[in-house]
Amino acid sequence: MARPRSIYACSHCGAQHPRWLGRCTECGQWNTVAEEAAAAPAVEGLAAPAGVGAKPRSLDEIEAAARPRFATGIEELDRVLGGGLVPGAVVLLGGEPGVGKSTLALQLAARRERAGGPVLYVSGEESPEQVRLRADRLPETPGGIRILAETRVEALVDPWRELQPALVIVDSVQTLQTARLESAPGSVSQVRECAAALAAIAKTHHTALVLVGHVTKEGTLAGPRVLEHLVDVVLAFEGERGHPFRLLRAHKNRFGSTQEIGVFQMAATGLEQVENPSELFLAERRGGAPGSCIVPLQEGTRPLLVEVQALVAPSPYGTPRRTTLGVEDARVALLLAVLDRRSDVDLLSRDVYVNATGGVRVGEPSSDLAVALAIASSRLDCALPADAAACGEVGLGGEIRRVPHLELRAKEAARLGFTRLLAPASQCDATPPPPGLALVPVADLGEALAWLRRAGVDTAS
Numbered sequence: 001m002a003r004p005r006s007i008y009a010c011s012h013c014g015a016q017h018p019r020w021l022g023r024c025t026e027c028g029q030w031n032t033v034a035e036e037a038a039a040a041p042a043v044e045g046l047a048a049p050a051g052v053g054a055k056p057r058s059l060d061e062i063e064a065a066a067r068p069r070f071a072t073g074i075e076e077l078d079r080v081l082g083g084g085l086v087p088g089a090v091v092l093l094g095g096e097p098g099v100g101k102s103t104l105a106l107q108l109a110a111r112r113e114r115a116g117g118p119v120l121y122v123s124g125e126e127s128p129e130q131v132r133l134r135a136d137r138l139p140e141t142p143g144g145i146r147i148l149a150e151t152r153v154e155a156l157v158d159p160w161r162e163l164q165p166a167l168v169i170v171d172s173v174q175t176l177q178t179a180r181l182e183s184a185p186g187s188v189s190q191v192r193e194c195a196a197a198l199a200a201i202a203k204t205h206h207t208a209l210v211l212v213g214h215v216t217k218e219g220t221l222a223g224p225r226v227l228e229h230l231v232d233v234v235l236a237f238e239g240e241r242g243h244p245f246r247l248l249r250a251h252k253n254r255f256g257s258t259q260e261i262g263v264f265q266m267a268a269t270g271l272e273q274v275e276n277p278s279e280l281f282l283a284e285r286r287g288g289a290p291g292s293c294i295v296p297l298q299e300g301t302r303p304l305l306v307e308v309q310a311l312v313a314p315s316p317y318g319t320p321r322r323t324t325l326g327v328e329d330a331r332v333a334l335l336l337a338v339l340d341r342r343s344d345v346d347l348l349s350r351d352v353y354v355n356a357t358g359g360v361r362v363g364e365p366s367s368d369l370a371v372a373l374a375i376a377s378s379r380l381d382c383a384l385p386a387d388a389a390a391c392g393e394v395g396l397g398g399e400i401r402r403v404p405h406l407e408l409r410a411k412e413a414a415r416l417g418f419t420r421l422l423a424p425a426s427q428c429d430a431t432p433p434p435p436g437l438a439l440v441p442v443a444d445l446g447e448a449l450a451w452l453r454r455a456g457v458d459t460a461s
């Protein structure tokens with residue numbers, strides 16, 4: 001059978017189709033399918049000549065090579081990487097345009113160069129002069145970093161071999177192209193092909209490789225989602241425009257946990273590490289205002305106190321608006337339904353706005369109780385006491401369910417001056433509270449609301 005000369009690939013999810021489609025049947029996106037020339041397959045069939053290929057070995061025979069890691073010295077980054085960069089490993093650093101990927105990459109390059117380098121920074125987006133301008137803003141960037149403005153993958157091979165860099169940064173992977181394919185840079189096949197070629201070089205030369213990639217509004221790596229299986233680590237750099245905070249998360253990590261987060265702050269002199277994020281997130285809080293509740297989250301090994309705010313207002317329209325920022329829509333919808341059925345807080349024909357402050361995204365179910373209390377507090381015009389926080393998952397029956405690491409959360413709340421933490425009743429007996437803080441056991445939403453009415457500060461009058 002003749003091989004088709006072209007394939008049609010979706011730029012959103014990377015799915016391939018034999019013909020053009022207006023809408024990708026895999027991911028449902030419109031106008032994302034484009035024609036691309038099919039590359040000659042690297043392996044023609046599986047008919048390898050005899051004697052080619054390695055023999056299978058038993059697991060016991062294989063020695064676990066101790067992988068020397070290179071701690072980048074940027075602790076927030078090292079924690080997310082699982083201790084540092086591994087030579088030969090490929091890291092994909094994704095984020096929306098403007099979030100600070102190039103800045104982080106350059107700061108990483110500076111650390112590696114100072115520790116003995118050499119570092120090759122391939123800039124496909126910015127001219128060397130622009131990279132220099134950015135470097136001038138950052139605290140002490142070594143002048144030894146090699147900058148190469150290049151978009152052809154083939155042209156990287158020689159400098160790579162000559163320099164034998166310890167770290168190569170490619171900013172961004174969407175600008176690269178290989179002569180093997182005719183399609184435009186940024187297309188799915190180009191991105192995949194280029195990344196695979198670079199990953200192979202990195203493995204041969206034991207170079208740590210960082211690929212910078214842009215993501216779309218929906219939060220998926222544009223095109224390079226197809227890269228996720230090809231790289232060893234996928235990092236996502238998140239942050240809201242207008243907020244200085246930046247969160248670094250690992251979506252995949254072959255060398256460490258994906259639970260850890262790194263917290264940075266974008267300043268005039270580059271990204272600064274935030275060692276005590278809770279303090280920063282709570283800095284602008286107005287204690288004792290209705291519609292606000294603090295939740296101690298647990299991100300990996302580190303607790304994080306975040307303020308959840310809610311505003312409930314009479315709706316001028318037939319269908320009330322429910323708008324959320326930083327909290328999942330579906331979870332808020334669920335909590336509103338539970339509040340409606342399991343409590344006497346009347347939310348009928350009311351607009352509800354929920355916001356996690358500081359541009360943080362709160363994804364843990366353990367924030368349910370805080371979201372529900374913030375909504376109820378706004379509706380009832382009854383403020384939570386300024387020294388109280390809450391955590392617990394809310395079930396459909398209104399029951400408050402257990403949260404992981406309650407002890408660590410309580411400790412962080414106590415450290416920041418909170419004296420009361422509403423927590424799942426089933427967990428309180430087995431959890432010794434830290435000095436200065438009392439756990440308030442709540443078994444269901446009704447109990448939590450009764451506590452709010454009792455202990456809260458009525459601000460209606």
Ligand code: TYD
Pocket residue numbers: 095096097098099100101102103104134137138266267268269270271
């Ligand atoms: P950049 O790293 O270029 O983002 P990306 O590569 O993800 O597109 O930086 C984005 C923003 O950060 C830019 O709008 C300017 C700002 N910035 C600072 O506030 N301080 C700095 O020191 C630097 C270098 C950038």
Ligand code: MG
Pocket residue numbers: 101102103125171
């Ligand atoms: Mg950039």
